[in-house]
Amino acid sequence: MQRRRFLGMTAAGVATAALAPVLTACGSESPVGDxxxxxxxxxxxxxxxxxxxxxxxxxxxxxxxxxxxxxxxxxxxxxxxxxxxxxxxxxxxxxxxxxxxxxxxxxxxxxxxxxxxxxxxxxxxxxxxxxxxxxxxxxxxxxxxxxxxSTRMLFYNQSLFTRAGIAKAPETWEELQAAAVKLKAAGVKIPFGLPLGPEEAPAETMLWMLAGGGGYTDNTGAYTINSDANIKAFAWVRDELVGKGLTGPGDPARTNRQDLFDAFCKGEVGMLHGHPTLMQQAENAKLKYGTAPLPGIKGKAASTMGxxxxxxxxxxxxxxxxxxxxxxxxxxxxxxxxxxxxxxxxxxxxxxxxxxxxxxxxxxxxxxxxxxxxADFYPADKTSWAKVSATIKEKIGSVVQKSGDPAAVLGEIQREAEATELADR
Incomplete structure (x- = not known):
C-alpha cells in the first residue's frame, strides 16, 4: 500500500464547479441503454x-x-x-x-x-x-x-526478545538501541529492520522524522525536509543503529519492506516498523509477535504515520x-x-x-x-509529491551510510522539492 501525508497545494486549472452529467454511451459492448x-x-x-x-x-x-x-x-x-x-x-x-x-x-x-x-x-x-x-x-x-x-506500529519478535532478556518493548530511541544491542548479542541476524530501499523509503523516512519531532511539512504545508529535527534523526540512525551493526548485514539503501517482512516471519528480525497486514503474515507463519507505539527520541512518538x-x-x-x-x-x-x-x-x-x-x-x-x-500523512495533495517521493527513494539511503551526510542530502532533497513546487504552480 502507498500511503502518503498532505495539505497545501496550488495548481491552476482545477475544476471546482459542478458539472451536469453527460450521459453518452460507453461502447458497443454494453447492451443498448446500459x-x-x-x-x-x-x-x-x-x-x-x-x-x-x-x-x-x-x-x-x-x-x-x-x-x-x-x-x-x-x-x-x-x-x-x-x-x-x-x-x-x-x-x-x-x-x-x-x-x-x-x-x-x-x-x-x-x-x-x-x-x-x-x-x-x-x-x-x-x-x-x-x-x-x-x-x-x-x-x-x-x-x-x-x-x-493504515497506521504503523513497532513490531517485535516475542521469542527473540525473551532469548535476549528484553522485558518490554522500547519506548525511546535509547531503549530501542539497547534492545537491538541485546538482540545482536543473542545472535539475531537483523536486530532492527531498516527498509530504506525504493519500495518503502518514503514511509520509513517519515516514521523516523515523526519520531524525532519532525516531518515532511509544517502546519502550512511547506516542505521541511531539511529541518534540524529531521537531520538529527538521521544522524542518530546512522551513528547508533547502522553504524553499530544493528540493522543486519544488508545495505539499508537496498533493503525493501517486503524482504524484511518475510525475514521477520522467518524469525530473523527482532524489531521493525510495520502495518496491520504484517500481523496476518506473522500469524500465518505461526510467529509470536507483539506490537507497540513507535519509540520516540525521548518517549513514545507523538504521532505515527497514516x-x-x-x-x-x-x-x-x-x-x-x-x-x-x-x-x-x-x-x-x-x-x-x-x-x-x-x-x-x-x-x-x-x-x-x-x-x-x-x-x-x-x-x-x-x-x-x-x-x-x-496520524500524519504524506503530502499527497501536492502535485510535487510524486517527484519528491521518487527523489527520496533514490537518495535517502545514503544518509545512513558510514560517510553519509544527513544535512547535505536532506538539504538537496529540500531544494529539489521547493523547485518542483514552484514549477507546478
Missing amino acids: KKLKLVAADYGDKPDNSSKKYWNSLARDFESKHKGIKIDVEVYSWTEVDKKVADMVAAGKAPDIAQIGAYADFAAAGKLYSADQLISIPTQADFITPIAKAGEVHRVQYGLPFVS VADWIMAFKQNGHREQIGTFLDFLFTKENHLSFTGQYQLLPVTESASAAMHLDRQYEKLWPFLDQLQN
Whole structure:
C-alpha cells in the first residue's frame, strides 16, 4: 500500500464547479441503454486465492443486480504497475471512469477529476473520517476519496526478545538501541529492520522524522525536509543503529519492506516498523509477535504515520451520475468493512470504523485504529509529491551510510522539492 501525508497545494486549472452529467454511451459492448463504467483497481492480495479481483467482481455483480442499466468492467493490477497503467490510459485519452490507486493530485491539478460533492451523497461525504478526507483536498476541494488506510506500529519478535532478556518493548530511541544491542548479542541476524530501499523509503523516512519531532511539512504545508529535527534523526540512525551493526548485514539503501517482512516471519528480525497486514503474515507463519507505539527520541512518538490509498473519478466519459451511484454503494458500511476486514486494513468511514471497534474479530486492529485520528500523512495533495517521493527513494539511503551526510542530502532533497513546487504552480 502507498500511503502518503498532505495539505497545501496550488495548481491552476482545477475544476471546482459542478458539472451536469453527460450521459453518452460507453461502447458497443454494453447492451443498448446500459452505461458501462470502467474501474481500474490495485491488488491487495499476495496470491491468486486472495486477489482483490474477487472482491470487485462480487461487488460489481451485486451492484448491477440492484442498479439495472449500469455495468461495471473491472481491471485489477499489482501495486507495481497499477499507477502507471492508469497514467498511460489517461495519456492515451482513454481514462477509466474510476481508478483506485496511490495518488490523485496530478489528475486533480490537470482538471481531469470530478470533485467529491459532484459525485457522492452528503451522507457518504459526511461519513469519511475527517483527517483522512482532508488529505484528499486540493484548494479545499476534495477530489481524492480515501479508499483504505493504515497506521504503523513497532513490531517485535516475542521469542527473540525473551532469548535476549528484553522485558518490554522500547519506548525511546535509547531503549530501542539497547534492545537491538541485546538482540545482536543473542545472535539475531537483523536486530532492527531498516527498509530504506525504493519500495518503502518514503514511509520509513517519515516514521523516523515523526519520531524525532519532525516531518515532511509544517502546519502550512511547506516542505521541511531539511529541518534540524529531521537531520538529527538521521544522524542518530546512522551513528547508533547502522553504524553499530544493528540493522543486519544488508545495505539499508537496498533493503525493501517486503524482504524484511518475510525475514521477520522467518524469525530473523527482532524489531521493525510495520502495518496491520504484517500481523496476518506473522500469524500465518505461526510467529509470536507483539506490537507497540513507535519509540520516540525521548518517549513514545507523538504521532505515527497514516497511509491512505485513493479512489477517484475521471470526467472524460461523462458518467458522473452513474459513478456517484456506484461510489455511494461502495462506501456503505457493509461493503467497506468487507474489504478492509479481509485485508487487515483500516476503514476510512466513521460507520465502518465504529463497527470494526465493536467486533472482537478485529480486536488486533484496534491499536492501529486508535492511532488513525491523530496520524500524519504524506503530502499527497501536492502535485510535487510524486517527484519528491521518487527523489527520496533514490537518495535517502545514503544518509545512513558510514560517510553519509544527513544535512547535505536532506538539504538537496529540500531544494529539489521547493523547485518542483514552484514549477507546478
